[in-house]
Amino acid sequence: MKRTATNLFFLALPLLLGVIVVAILIVLVVPPNTTLGDVLQAFWNGAFRNLRRFSGVLVFWIPLTLVGIGLVITFRAGLWNIGVEGQMTLGGLFAAGLAFMLGEGSPLVIIPLCIFGAMLGGALWASVAAFLKVRFGVSEIFSGVALNAIANQITLQLIAGPWKPGDSDKAQYSRPVPDAARLLGVSQDFNVSVVGLVVTIVAVVLVLLVLARTRWGLNLKAVGKNPRSALLLGVPTTITAFSALMVCGALAGIAGSQRILFTYGDVRGQFAGGIGFLGLLVVLLISARGVWVPLIAFLFAIMLNGGTQLQFLNLDSSLTGVLQGALVLAVLLANGLRDRLRKPKQAKG
Amino acid sequence: MNIELRQIHKRFGSVHANNDISVTFAAGRIVGILGENGAGKSTLMKILSGYQPADSGEILIGGQRVDYSGPQAAIAHGIGMLQQDPLDVGAFSVLENFTYGQPGGLTFNRRDAEWRLNQLCQRFGFDLPANTPVEMLSIAQRQQLEIVRLLALGVRVLILDEPTTGISADQKQQLFNVLRALAQEMQAIILLVSHKLEDVIALCDEVIVLRAGQLVGAQQMPATTSELVSLMFGGQLPPQARIQSHLGDVVLRLENAHLSDRRLAMRDVNFQVRAGEVVGLAGLDGSGQRPFMRACAGLDKLLSGRVMVKDEAMTGRPYRDFLAHKVVFGAAGRLEEGLIAGLTLTDHIALATTPGWAVDWAEAERYTNARIEQYHVRGRATDNIEQLSGGNQQRVLMALLPEDPVALVLEQPTRGLDVESARWIWQQLLARRDKGSAIIFSSAELEELVTYSDRILVFYAGQIYEVPDVTRTSVDELGHLIGGAFMQAT
Known part of the structure; x- marks a missing residue:
């Protein structure tokens, strides 16, 4: 009994510390006549005041969860897939490109095609990083940063060129995606795409099952912990690393398509909106334990949506970003602290 | 300055690794710490050197009770440990590794450090070029580096864990001379953890023996091997009988293979092994056994030539395919590779x-x-x-x-194991051989090579020499061959 209690304590310690740090931060920055309670109230209002606000949370939750669960795969394989933002972007672009190409038609055909195209685009972009990694030993971190920048450039070129709305040369957005490819909300108030919701939930369940129950999931873990030993144990290490990046890219691609086909309805600069990077934070926060992705992504979505309410307290909404960063840092610190406190299990010799 | 351990206890879960150990080490003595695997030797040494704390008990240095919280503090008290695998940082130079642990702030005086390194090297006859990256050094050199590093930190109690694994007979002699000099001239205490009884007999002034976590005996040297064995195991081990097994068809073949690793190239290597055959590879570290074995298992690609498993060409195929054909590689470093x-x-x-x-x-x-x-x-x-x-x-x-491998390619399968564990491993291997597996293994233990091999290949600087009649060869002869004696003969 005592052991379970200690384990629980050690499990909760990082989160507890994270919350305390965030609370202190808030108290430090709020104006004199507002309280911690006011800020929490603002977050709550931003997320749950009514159905419309709540659907805002979900709209954000969908791509963040997709990216997060994809990143769990690459983290498992010991890869830091910084390029996930670019993979989202390429996914979105492929979806948009297909939508423009196919024009009007039955959504039942066009939407699945677009989502499939998005997976392909994300996976292709990830495979560039994967190829550089396994063939030339280029760190996926560096190639990822470069590929993110290139993905942005491609977006801007497409908006300024083939996809520009009219004759204008200085467009901020592309022309709108054809209606047949648009994902629609359930209702005016509950403006959330059912397709997006279902795809996300299915993806989470599938990834969790695959990680826990398949040889591939076990291979990922082996490669992530020790590729040299994994090779000797019969794991195809190159294919495993390659496929981990591709699958993550495909999931990020779907996330990107949500931004185009649902959120914006057109292509615009930086449409991935940093969700890929946020996904990295989510996965860092939970040390790549997949089951927690939906919950933590939900918390992040609440914080982001609630952040929009902070202006009424004379606070800048970018405070949200600061809080999220502080939370992750605090939790990582506490993780390290926990590992030092907990007596290390040592081999006897 | 004496070191005294009093009533040391250490538990790992249900295992009582050190059970009420009290012992005194006197200045200027070289003490062997004996015991089978898991007897608690390493645990005791790690406690003494600060790598892990004891559950209870005390350590007294020169009669003064000391408490320290880690290796750094132990070194400050003059106690340093040489790990079995030297704890150096490969990409950095000898000089940089030498300065680790030295007091001082952000700046460091390169010339001064180099001067001290050279002083120590001269004194002991070590050859450690200051600017060479450590990964280019041999195991013996890395060991020497660690010794001078600890000495420069003022260490007067030197603990060595299996220091003679992977070094040549000459290098071993040199090491032992240095240790004797340290004990005599500086009144240093040398603690030697080793499975190799001949080393203990050659070097130590006294031994202590641990069994199942308890101190079961102490003995002034000289003593014979059989006395030490009976102290360690509470009985004597019968000599191992040599049983020839039935040889089958050729199962693995290298044809005109051209191999290379970073240090040496080997051309026109031809080799074959038959089912039920045990081939031992002798030679100092880095003489070519590693690329040879890795080529046999398909872990490294051949520059030219062919690898055949049974009658199938396997050249250029990945290790996974070799594994599918039941050709299995076992690496020396367990947690690094395996x-x-x-x-x-x-x-x-x-x-x-x-x-x-x-x-x-x-x-x-x-x-x-x-x-x-x-x-x-x-x-x-x-x-x-x-x-x-x-x-x-x-x-x-x-x-x-697998239960029925076609060929096992094993790097030092008994490295760091005591006599009994090593025998157990060989029982397992020979059982597979009897069922028709071919075994290719390398070893730093000449005794092991002579005992178990049907054929022995000696490696020296990338040259391979096959010992003509294994049943007639001896540990002595093999020792000479390893040093390159066959190069002069041919």
């Missing part, structure tokens, strides 16, 4: 045995428990592999081998 820290025993078994895409965890766990029983592994299916002792890790590696 096992995966952070994965449980069940994970390992599942990795090695799952044929399809789905993992049946219930089945894997049943299978793991069966293997734990069969191979007498002290550990549970849910334990992470790094929680097991070295000997038990080796047993798990054995359990991961």
Whole structure:
């Protein structure tokens, strides 16, 4: 009994510390006549005041969860897939490109095609990083940063060129995606795409099952912990690393398509909106334990949506970003602290 | 300055690794610490050198009780440990590694450090070029570097864990001379943890013996091997009989192979091994055994030539294909190459045995428990592999081998194991040989090579020489060959 209690304590310690740090931060920055309670109230209002606000949370939750669960795969394989933002972007672009190409038609055909195209685009972009990694030993971190920048450039070129709305040369957005490819909300108030919701939930369940129950999931873990030993144990290490990046890219691609086909309805600069990077934070926060992705992504979505309410307290909404960063840092610190406190299990010799 | 340990206790879970150990080490003495694997030798030495704390008990230096919180503090008290695998940083230079642990702030005086390094090297006759990256050094040199580093930090008690593994007879002599000099001139205490009784007999003034965590004996030297063995195991081991097994067809072949690694190139290597045959590879570290073995298992690509498994051309195929043909490679470093820290025993078994895409965890766990029983592994299916002792890790590696391999290619399969564990490993290997597996193994133990090999290949600077009649060869002759004697003869 005592052991379970200690384990629980050690499990909760990082989160507890994270919350305390965030609370202190808030108290430090709020104006004199507002309280911690006011800020929490603002977050709550931003997320749950009514159905419309709540659907805002979900709209954000969908791509963040997709990216997060994809990143769990690459983290498992010991890869830091910084390029996930670019993979989202390429996914979105492929979806948009297909939508423009196919024009009007039955959504039942066009939407699945677009989502499939998005997976392909994300996976292709990830495979560039994967190829550089396994063939030339280029760190996926560096190639990822470069590929993110290139993905942005491609977006801007497409908006300024083939996809520009009219004759204008200085467009901020592309022309709108054809209606047949648009994902629609359930209702005016509950403006959330059912397709997006279902795809996300299915993806989470599938990834969790695959990680826990398949040889591939076990291979990922082996490669992530020790590729040299994994090779000797019969794991195809190159294919495993390659496929981990591709699958993550495909999931990020779907996330990107949500931004185009649902959120914006057109292509615009930086449409991935940093969700890929946020996904990295989510996965860092939970040390790549997949089951927690939906919950933590939900918390992040609440914080982001609630952040929009902070202006009424004379606070800048970018405070949200600061809080999220502080939370992750605090939790990582506490993780390290926990590992030092907990007596290390040592081999006897 | 004497060192006294009083009533040291240390538990790992249910294992009482050190049970009420009290012992005094006198200045100027060289003491052998003996015991089989898991007897608690390493644990005791780690406690003394600050790598882990004791559960209870005290350490007295010169009659003063000391408490220290880590290796750094132990070194400040003059106690330093030379690990079995030197703890240096490969990419950095000799000089940089030498300065680790030195007091001082952000700046460091390169010239001064180099001068001190050279002083120490001259005194002991070491050849350690200051600017060479450590990864270019031999094991013996890395050991020497660690010794001078610890001495420069003012260490007066030097603990050595299996220091003669992987170094030549000459290098061993040199090391022993240095240790004797340290004991005599500086009144240093030398503690030698070793399985090699001939080393202990050659070097030590006295020995202490641990068994199952307890101090069971102490003996002034000289003593004979059989006296020491009976102290360690409470009985004598019968000599191993040599049984020739029936040889079958050729199962693995290198044809005109051109191999290379960073240091040497080997051309026109021709080799074949038959089912049921044991081929021992002798030679100092880095003489070419490693590229040879890696080529046999398809881990390194040949620059030219062919590898054949039975009658199938395997040249250029990945290791996984070799594994599918039941050609299995076992590396020397267990946790570096072979096992995966952070994965449980069940994970390992599942990795090695799952044929399809789905993992049946219930089945894997049943299978793991069966293997734990069969191979007498002290550990549970849910334990992470790094929680097991070295000997038990080796047993798990054995359990991961297929029952009927075509060929086993094993780097130093008994490295760091005591006599009994090593025998157990060989029982397992020979059982597979009797069922028709070919075994290719390298070893730093000449005795082991002579005892178990049907054929012995001696490697020297990339040259391979086959010992003509293994049944007539001796440890002495092999020792000469390893030093390159066959090069002059031919």
